[in-house]
Amino acid sequence: MKKVLKIAVGVILASTTLAGAGTLDKIAEAGKIVVGVKNDYRPWGYLDAEGNPVGLEIDLARDIAERLGVEAELVPVVASNRMEFLQQGRIDLIIATLGDNPQRRTVVGMVEPNYYAAGANVLAPKANGLKEWPDLEGKDLCAIQGSYYLREISQKYKANIVAFAGVPEATAALTNGSCVGLVYDNTWVESQLMTEAVWADYEMPFATEQLQPWAIAVPLAELDEAYGQKISEIITDWHKTGYLIEANAAHGIADSPFLQEQHEKFR
Incomplete structure (x- = not known):
């Protein structure tokens, strides 16, 4: 009986450890972060003449990957499937003009601060x-x-x-x-x-x-864990340093009062 109990406890501990590892460890082990992005929303996410994904949100995805020390794998999504892809584990992150509202917050983890508004x-x-x-x-x-x-x-x-x-x-x-x-x-x-x-x-x-406001989204269970916290730190730094304002201008997008307000708030 004691042997059976030890085995059972071992299984539980192993399962807990695996669950606790979370998305951040999975990304590190895979050497890549899979990001759902738009490819039909110029200039935030679209395909250039050679068919390569480019745009403001593409830059954000790649910046996150660089800060995590991994590669960015970009998966095209649309409004009707982006949250489903995240729930299914087909992507690790959504950066795809995702409006933040209470209903969506019950489905995916909306990371704060928000990074844009429309x-x-x-x-x-x-x-x-x-x-x-x-x-x-x-x-x-x-x-x-x-x-x-x-x-x-x-x-x-x-x-x-x-x-x-x-x-x-x-x-x-x-x-x-x-x-x-x-x-x-x-x-x-x-x-x-x-x-x-x-x-x-x-x-x-x-x-x-x-x-x-628009939000970058992580799996709901990861919002308050290390992964969600890390993404939040990155977005905060974007606002603090003015990175988002510079990226906005670099892509020829009209000045955003929201970005200026967030820069003033966090700097």
């Missing part, structure tokens, strides 16, 4: 003459599946949401006239209007609503 707005042809959000009532509005602001826009402004899996499908529908506009993050809309000639006849007609 709200909802619309990219629409100037010829459509949209002026205010209520102008969307009864109209088809293209969107991206999984975007946090869709329910409120549908309920508050009575728009008919036509959701697509990714940006390419949604923008194709917009340009072929299938919808009156594309609702998406104001940061993305602004960057498109500033950098892409294809949108010369388009505009962002509304005031931005539902401003929401």
Whole structure:
């Protein structure tokens, strides 16, 4: 009986040790961190002419990997699958324009401080003459599946949401006239209007609503453990040193009041 008890205790201790090792040790042992990123959200995450992932969030993923002393393996994700990939263990980290809200905090570990912020707005042809959000009532509005602001826009402004899996499908529908506009993050809309000639006849007609901070996410069980704490330290340092402000400017993104506020807070 004593021998059986010793074996049982040994198994329990071994299991506890393995569970306690956590993601940070797994990353170190593998020599890489697997990060879910966007590849259709220029200039935060997209593919260059050679098909290589580039962008602000790609830089952040690689900086985290460098600080951890490992390589960065980048896995493309979209709004509808990024949290599922993290839950399934297919990725170790999400850096993919993930809005932080209470509902999502029950699913994945939203690391604080937040690293960016954005709200909802619309990219629409100037010829459509949209002026205010209520102008969307009864109209088809293209969107991206999984975007946090869709329910409120549908309920508050009575728009008919036509959701697509990714940006390419949604923008194709917009340009072929299938919808009156594309609702998406104001940061993305602004960057498109500033950098892409294809949108010369388009505009962002509304005031931005539902401003929401973005979070880097770890597995929920790891949020308060060594892994979550390490990611938090890195983000804090980004704000403290102004790294995020510099990276934002390097990618031609409009100045972010949120980043400036966080820099002042942490420096």
